[in-house]
Amino acid sequence: MKVSHSADLPIITLPNSALTGVQLTNDKDYAKFTSYEARIPAETTVALRSPDSEQSVHIYYCISGKGKCVEAGGQNQREVCPDIVVALSSDVTYELTVSAEGGMRLFVVYYPDAQVVYRSLAVVRSLSEVVGNDRDIDWGKGHSRRYLIKQDGFPLGIHNTWVYPKTSSRLGYMNHIEGVYYIAGKTTYQWQDTSGEWIQATTKTDGENGTNYLMNMHDCHVLQNHDKDAYCICIFDPVLTGKENHKLTEDGFSGF
Numbered sequence: 001m002k003v004s005h006s007a008d009l010p011i012i013t014l015p016n017s018a019l020t021g022v023q024l025t026n027d028k029d030y031a032k033f034t035s036y037e038a039r040i041p042a043e044t045t046v047a048l049r050s051p052d053s054e055q056s057v058h059i060y061y062c063i064s065g066k067g068k069c070v071e072a073g074g075q076n077q078r079e080v081c082p083d084i085v086v087a088l089s090s091d092v093t094y095e096l097t098v099s100a101e102g103g104m105r106l107f108v109v110y111y112p113d114a115q116v117v118y119r120s121l122a123v124v125r126s127l128s129e130v131v132g133n134d135r136d137i138d139w140g141k142g143h144s145r146r147y148l149i150k151q152d153g154f155p156l157g158i159h160n161t162w163v164y165p166k167t168s169s170r171l172g173y174m175n176h177i178e179g180v181y182y183i184a185g186k187t188t189y190q191w192q193d194t195s196g197e198w199i200q201a202t203t204k205t206d207g208e209n210g211t212n213y214l215m216n217m218h219d220c221h222v223l224q225n226h227d228k229d230a231y232c233i234c235i236f237d238p239v240l241t242g243k244e245n246h247k248l249t250e251d252g253f254s255g256f
Helices: none
Strands: 002-005 020-025 034-040 045-048 055-063 067-072 078-080 084-088 093-096 104-112 122-126 136-138 140-146 157-163 168-171 177-184 188-192 196-200 212-216 222-224 230-237
Touching: 002 177, 020 177, 055 157, 078 084, 084 230, 093 157, 104 168, 104 230
Parallel strands: none
Antiparallel strands: 002 212, 020 034, 034 104, 045 093, 055 084, 055 104, 067 078, 067 093, 084 122, 136 140, 140 157, 157 230, 168 222, 177 212, 177 230, 188 196, 188 222
């Protein structure tokens, strides 16, 4: 398990040099995707595109702020506000203009695609389009709201996960690598390190920062939520079909 708190990280230029922010995971942590939080000032227009030096699927989750996006050269603008996902294949670029009301925080994921296997893919999807239908999965101690599932054509899944307060869940994914970026609430993760010792880390979330947990070793873990609802952005590699769900128990670890 790799844990990072955005408040502790330096500001850098992202692989798409139009963006600056912090790096949450790198290719040494896990080779198949990297993740960041970008911070974009008010009244700024930036290109949402593949990194400068390699072709990648690129996915964005708006944490805070407002703006509009449009495919480069296109006319059909879409609103971007909290809990909107913009997912693009490497050959697609959108322009994002942040409103004058304030800056924007974007969770960003890059999935290298050197052979450009994924082409002409573009999804802009709001949380309201996911809640209350078959993409909204009650997993027993919260809800998994799945923006991208296998039928969308992307290699990764991205979800908004709601965790009920005062709950404890034993989880472990043997067939997927999961990354979670907490944007609200207070949770504690417990897991065993390579020596077998149990260790733990608690989130540091506020209006400007979050905490990322990457289960890069398929780490079985105990998720303990504190006194309030918690919300995180989840990445699954490979993408889920959309029907997967947990069977929570008091002794084993539930996963899929």
